[in-house]
Ligand code: PMP
């Protein structure tokens with residue numbers, strides 16, 4: 422009855438766990454979104470844009486001032502020169518940037534390498550494009566990958582490698598050495614690199630985020646994807662972007678124009694304004710998240726769930742304290758009986774069963790919510 426391409430497409434675990442959390446009135450440390458809004462001055466900028474009449478369609482590639490300030494920002498942070506006219510496309514969140522990019526690059530039968538645990542959209546986008554996902558596991562305890570395991574996955578049908586840095590759900594931050602190896606491999610086999618960097622400004626312990634833009638400075642084969650959702654704590658605004666050389670950008674824009682055509686106009690003006698304030702805003706933002714990361718880690722070590730300290734993103738993985746139940750059973754039990762929702766990460770794995778022994782916890786929450794959620798977790802009897 423429905424299109425074949427829907428085979429293998431499942432309901433997102435994030436929606437499922439948030440619905441369960443709401444049904445059982447559990448503290449929601451599952452789906453990744455802050456339980457607070459971004460700064461008031463940004464909300465005012467959105468309001469002002471609407472009052473100033475910025476309410477009609479924006480150009481499909483996005484408003485110029487937003488593309489320009491992203492280009493200026495990345496020159497400063499990643500020393501990469503990006504042409505705002507032909508190399509940046511504003512999309513409906515990183516989700517649409519990923520979808521438009523994968524649809525623009527992948528033919529039925531093409532293989533795409535992803536690192537597991539993977540962000541679920543990569544898998545579904547590849548399937549929707551008719552592609553074949555191939556997996557390289559990020560192994561505990563540091564969630565590193567074995568270079569040999571990556572090489573083994575490359576075949577004549579491989580078209581692209583997708584990375585997520587900083588990484589959801591493990592909090593891994595890719596090292597320069599790892600990124601250079603991925604770039605070398607892509608060069609050698611003529612592959613695209615899709616680099617999802619939505620947590621680009623969320624690293625801890627003074628660790629520096631290295632973008633694919635630092636490595637592939639001439640944008641030979643990389644597509645860098647990011648979003649305003651995490652950086653400005655406004656995940657519901659859904660404003661993202663894809664950066665790539667003009668040829669690749671042109672292909673992405675071809676899909677984008679028939680997916681959303683263009684993205685909400687006042688939000689683009691607000692985000693452009695937000696970027697002008699980045700120098701003042703980022704230190705506070707980073708300090709607040711460092712505090713949340715330290716708080717959740719120090720609280721989790723007092724529970725039976727052993728945490729793996731994250732160096733980026735706003736997620737933390739914990740080992741579950743029993744071998745008798747898997748992550749899905751425990752995540753349900755915790756939500757229903759202990760009133761704390763998490764994400765069972767086995768859905769982000771295909772090769773390894775490491776996910777069955779862990780849970781993902783989101784700490785983009787006020788200290789009060791974090792403490793309340795972890796107090797509930799402490800009551801867990803294995
Ligand atoms: N990539 C990753 C790794 C994410 O965690 C998320 C959402 N949390 C997205 C993409 C989607 O971003 P957006 O909300 O901007 O579509």
Ligand code: GLN
Nearest residue numbers: 435436451452453454589
């Ligand atoms: N990216 C968010 C997470 O990892 C969820 C986004 C979504 O629900 N699609 O939890």
